[in-house]
Amino acid sequence: MALNTRKPILISGAGLASLLLAQSLRRANIPFVVFERDASISFRAQGYRLRLSSQGLDAIESTLGPQGFAKFWDACGKTGGGGAAVLDAITGEDISTQSKDEEAQGSKAQLQSRGGQTVGIARGAMRKLFLEGCEPNVRWAHHVTGYELTGSGVRAIFADGSKSEEGEMLVGGEGVSSKVAKQLSNGKLKVYDTGARGIHGTASTTAFKGLGEGVWRITDNTKPGASVSIITNVRSKDMDDPEVIFGWTLAATPGVIQPPNDDYTILGKPAADIAKNLTKDWNPRFKPLVDDMIESEAAFWKITCSTPTGVPDWPNDSRVTVVGDAAHSMTPASGNGANTAVRDAELLGRLLTEAGGYADGVTAAYEKEMRDYASEAVRGSYGMASKAFGGKIDENSPTV
Structure with a gap:
């Protein structure tokens, strides 16, 4: 040839x-x-674990072909549940029905991308x-x-x-x-800077026992004019293996997260310390996610967006x-x-x-x-x- x-x-x-x-x-x-x-x-x-939609999975399957996609699919985590639930970071209560969080309220079809499951994989x-x-x-x-x-x-x-x-x-x-x-x-x-900031974190599955399987948004709106939330995806399949690491991402409204010298290239303990301080008053059910985090894996990030139109x-x-x-x-x-x-x-x-x-x-x-x-x-x-x-x-x- x-x-x-x-x-x-x-x-x-x-x-x-x-x-x-x-x-x-x-x-x-x-x-x-x-x-x-x-x-x-x-x-x-x-960075954080990615959630794959039906359209995303279809694109990957079409590109990789049957054999390549089978390997990719096996590497993905699958989470059951009916979509994202919103939890009050202080009281621990499920406030999904009260929440105005559009992602939690309107994303069930997108979350359940195949077989009624939420499909995700680390970047x-x-x-x-x-x-x-x-x-x-x-x-x-x-x-x-x-x-x-x-x-x-x-x-x-x-x-x-x-x-x-x-x-x-x-x-x-x-x-x-x-x-x-x-x-x-x-x-x-x-690409515009929205001013909102975040921290990526990881921890052993043992830190997630208080949540159980599902896609969760934990929200703290106790400070006037400020909001801090963590979103995470807990897969039951891996919950009993402490060697498995789950991830979470914390996001905050503008002005809440301020790294030393406004340096967002700093990794590890400085980012971990900020996350721990922001969540120090949270419900004991959620605190292990941050208190027991792998500090060396913590990372800042800026929330950016292209032209909104x-x-x-x-x-x-x-x-x-x-x-x-x-x-x-x-x-x-x-x-x-x-x-x-x-x-x-x-x-x-x-x-x-x-x-x-x-x-x-x-x-x-x-x-x-x-x-x-x-x-x-x-x-x-x-x-x-x-x-x-x-x-x-x-x-x-x-x-x-």
Whole structure:
């Protein structure tokens, strides 16, 4: 069989959308190269457990195929229950029927993504599964800061000024700080700081015994003008194994979480100490989640969002496009960020596969369809977050 002599598809960033797109190209025998700024897949903390919607699972299944998806499905945790329940952090009471939390009240259909179960997986585990088989095509410690178009393709430009080999097209998937997105859209793609803040944490299953199986939001509204909440997903299958680690994410309205020197790159004990202080008066049923946390795994995060009105238009370039958070950053309120990212990967991968690789019109078709579903997801994400976490943004708000 003749070797494939086509130039590769260049992919910037090794996040979820980028790696799932790489899997699509690998299965279609389309050459590709992934450039990632980190030195390895385990270079830094990978964040909170992801909740997968029906659409997200469908996109992953379509991309990985039956055998690949079976392995992915086995790695996912499945949680029963009727959707997210809201608990009062101080009294311990179930206040779901009283809550105005739209995510808890309106997400049952989305939560129960397959077989009446909530399906989730840690971001780090998901990335590792998407990486399998693509390792020879990933170049670590390559920080893409821009690109240049050539007569017959495109080259990625790295932070040290060097350039990649020529590719047929470039896909920017480097997340909220994507330089490819800024260059492609001439600054139209923006990510705003909502002012709301959070802390990721993990603990042994023993800390979650007081909750039991389910998807839980624990909410503290005792301080005037401020709100702190933790959301977590407890799977009964793993509850009796203290070696298994569950995660939670804490979110607070603007001004509540202030790390030392406003440095959100600090990890570990400083973040853990803030979380413990914020929850020190909580009900004994919930305190072990934070008091018994693995301090070294704690991490700050800023709650950001793309333009609330949706994904903006920019002049199409047949050689360059963007996927995932580079195209549409979302708050965690609706649980749709990762699900929308994998939909991007499936759609673009399918279009490239049908075309046999780069072809005129592929990026235009992808962007047209992506804008529709991603804009809806961004609007929903922002609407829920503004109610749950506070923080209002508009075109004049600070960007990140």
